[in-house]
Amino acid sequence: MRDPQMQANGTGRVGTMRNWRYIALHTLAAAGFIFLLQRYGLNASLESSLLWAVVFGGCAAGLAYAQANR
Numbered sequence: 001m002r003d004p005q006m007q008a009n010g011t012g013r014v015g016t017m018r019n020w021r022y023i024a025l026h027t028l029a030a031a032g033f034i035f036l037l038q039r040y041g042l043n044a045s046l047e048s049s050l051l052w053a054v055v056f057g058g059c060a061a062g063l064a065y066a067q068a069n070r
Contacts, residue, residue, distance in 0.1 A: 019068040026064035031057030 035053035038044040044052075 022068055023061055023064040027057045027061040030060030 031053040034056040035049050038049040038052050039046065
């Protein structure tokens with residue numbers, strides 16, 4: 001038997017999937033934005049743009065994870 005309170009709060013299996021989807025979308029949006037800004041806005045090299053994208057994507061994932069688990 002499933003706990004109705006857990007399902008109502010969104011902390012069940014569906015709520016967890018929504019959290020991971022939110023984190024992934026936030027990560028991809030931040031990484032894509034900083035890559036495009038570095039590569040085409042600031043004319044940085046491909047390696048530098050990818051490095052910044054990974055760093056900002058990681059930071060965005062951390063922030064989204066913290067926000068989703070409040």
